[in-house]
Amino acid sequence: MNRLPIESILPKLQETLRSGPNAVLVAAPGAGKTTRIPLALLDEPWLADRRILMLEPRRLAAKSAARYMAAKLGDKVGGTVGYRVRLDSQVSSETRIEVVTEGVLTRMLQADPALEDVGIVIFDEFHERSLHADTGLALCLQSQSLLRDDLRILVMSATLNAEPVAKLLNDAPILVSEGRSFPVETRFWSRSTEGRIEPSVVRCILSALEHDPGDLLVFLPGEGEIRRVEALLREQVSAARQAVRIAPLYGSLPQEAQDAAISPSRPDERKVVLATSIAESSLTVEGVRIVIDAGLMRVPRFSPRTGMTRLETIPVSRASADQRRGRAGRTAPGLCYRLWTEQDDRNLKEHNAPEIAEADLTPLALELAQWGVADPAELSWLDLPPSAAFSHARALLQGLGALDAKGGITEHGKAMAELGLHPRLAHMLLKAIPMRLGVLACELAALLNERDILRNEGGAGKNADMRLRVEALRKAASVERTMEPYHEGFRIDLAASKRAIAEANQWKRMLKLPQTASQGDIEACGLLLALAYPDRIGHRRPNGRYLLQNGRGAAFQDMQPLASSLYLVAAELDDQGLESRIHLAAPLELSDMEQYLSEMIEQESTVSWDSSTLAVRARKRLRIGALVLKEAPIPQPDPDAMLTALLEGILQEGLSLLTWTKAARQLQQRMCFMHSVDPAWPDASDEALLSKLDEWLGPHLYGLKNRGDLERLHLADILESWLTWEQRRELDTYAPTHMVVPSGSRIPIDYTDPAAPLLAVRLQEMFGLTETPCIGRGQVPLTLHLLSPAHRPVQVTRDLASFWSGAYFEVKKDLKGRYPKHYWPDNPLEAMPTNRTRPRG
Secondary structure, eight states: OOOOGGGGGHHHHHHHHHHOSEEEEEEOTTSOHHHHHHHHTTTOGGGTTOEEEEEESSHHHHHHHHHHHHHHTTOOTTSSEEEEETTEEEOOTTOOEEEEEHHHHHHHHHHOTTOTTEEEEEETTGGGOOHHHHHHHHHHHHHHHHTOTTOEEEEEESSOOHHHHHHHTTSOOEEEEOOOSSOEEEEEOOOOSSSOSHHHHHHHHHHHHHHSOSEEEEEOSSHHHHHHHHHHHHHHHHHHTOOEEEEEEOTTSOHHHHHHHHSOOOTTOEEEEEEOGGGSSSOOOTTEEEEEEOOEEEEEEEETTTTEEEEEEEEOOHHHHHHHHHGGGSSSOEEEEESSOHHHHHTOOSSOOOGGGTSOOHHHHHHHHHHTOSSGGGSOOSSOOOHHHHHHHHHHHHHTTSBOTTSOBOHHHHHHHHHTSOHHHHHHHHHHTTTTOHHHHHHHHHHHHSOOSEEEOSSOOOOOBHHHHHHHHHHHTTOOSSEEEOSTTEEEEHHHHHHHHHHHHHHHHHTTOOSSOOTTGGGGHHHHHHHHOGGGEEEEOTTSOEEETTSOEEEOSSOOGGGGOSEEEEEEEOOOSSEEEEEEEEEOOHHHHHHHOGGGOEEEEEEEEETTTTEEEEEEEEEETTEEEEEEEOSSOOHHHHHHHHHHHHHHHOGGGSOOOHHHHHHHHHHHHHHHHOTTSOOOSHHHHHHTHHHHTGGGOTTOOBHHHHHTOOHHHHHHHTSOHHHHHHHHHHSOSEEEOTTSOEEEEEOSSTTSOEEEEEGGGGTTOOSOOEETTTTEEOEEEEEOTTSOEEEEESOHHHHHHTHHHHHHHHHHHHOTTSOOOSOTTTSOOOSSSSOOO
């Protein structure tokens, strides 16, 4: 074997693992840790006949590492060295080193918590901090603590912050391998800050092809950017007649295309590999001397608020940038172009946030429930799962029937966990089988796990109908071309379709289902999606948008046939802004919901005030979450509930909802006056009446339901019934409705201001009265509004004696001039009061 930088530290690593169970290894990119260390541990005495498990974050890296190690041993993959990834495995009874992807480890631990036939678990490229890696390490640590104190754990990375990991591994030793295989020069290449990144990337590639030797590895955030750079680059290379092979490299490519990308170029050509983060670590792309890093990566972001995950493009971290740079120094001195400035470089975050902090934790919650852990804090983590996201995950699992009311895993939950799918899709598969829709469910699960198999070749808007995808998938099984023309400007991506078909067939075999679907089952797509995404069942609003079961809004970006569906299920949303855009969906029939989703449907009876009709509405509803499926009146609603709703309506609308006659309002004011005189009296102010509606008004509202009924109430009688017999007597005595004045007239008293009741009376009718009349047990003098013969106020007073002795004479002069025929005596105290022009004889 060629001597690699890691070789110098191997003896120390071997000695460390002989004396203790755990270790942390930090080795620069290109040092050879991924392929050299497992081979170096094969003959260790503590391993005995047990296997070495090495975890890789990606399928391509796992397969590549296994092939490389097998080749070094002169063996075939599946012999001493094998691999196990989703949908593919090459292992045998002879396999001693098994390279697996991280999800495989958790399934192995669930099947055998002690990992009896495993001597060491190696976590490679742990700096990526995937959810599976964090979970696998937490479970391995508990297994080591409780079941296997001889189980070794080795955590490796090129850019790891080693101290926290070493502490988590019970203060494990940290070993550092210095130096890379070859030096790498870094150059900064500024790119346009506006618009797409592709033109800047292509310019940098062309410059490197012209001035620098070796093949190129270009890091881009996703498949879309790779396709656009590829198209632009092919035009430029073709025009220049250069012998350049352009090789995309991303996770969903067929295996042969991935192998072509990492294989050496021919002597007469240059190779440009356009890759996502898949090529960032644990993978040697042969011949690469130049790395071009666009500085972006795409990561999933989960929102507990909406229950949805969306992909977000973010700048790379310092750790990722260094990993990418290290790809250029694997086999010769290299060069790294970074498409950002030196100032931007200084501002890079040191590490990406661990996936556990931002991911959908539903699969983790199911894994832990199957492991027997309800609270993640029972395990050892570098970062504890966020409580909000974990609570959301457990609530979803309970809704799917995977957890019982106490949080324990159910038999259905165990069956879901065995499938190794996201719990939503696992639930859909299991529920579909007794409905004779198992084959369709397998196809939907595979389609949702894969990128969209329909490609828009005609420039039209995206058709979101999942039924089209199922039809296309079934058609793809019988065609061989790369892109098959299909539906209104769309083509079938056969590479993606073949992967989805293979995955669907795997689930069919596992669940012992037939290979072919039932006739006409495609119309059940919406029903099956509703099993997986009950929170995304949508009801069409009048404006053409949709209200989802979880209360969120959603809409199609472009008008399309699905937009006329009364109900649908949104399988993919963008979770942007207040209203999400629907990318994939299928229609759903109300009759199917009632027949197959009955356990999700809640029946509720509501009795509530309706402000628009000013009436109590008693309705029974069938609903799923925020969606009302059916609504009808309740023939005989509960009287107490009707009363409560009516009282709420009066509180909401105010006392103006009631009919206040003059007599009722005067009674209220008189009661308020007596309360001001004696606080023991009931407070009849509007505020007090509203606060005690149930006390004074409630008993009179039984059987009533709307404003019309309220208008027929006799408020004066109701208010009076609130008083005791003694209070009624006192009210008539101390707060009379009228006052008999000296002229004999019976004048009403105005109690509008309870603190100052007033008597508006013509001045002539008060002749002979020496003192101001008092009410309220003689404590409150009336405010007298003394009026002219024309009933206009000429004086306001609460001291009648003072008025007679003073101001009267000035008022008399004025009134005598304006009303000469009327009687204006010089001595009002001895004059005859009159309600006429002059007193009689």
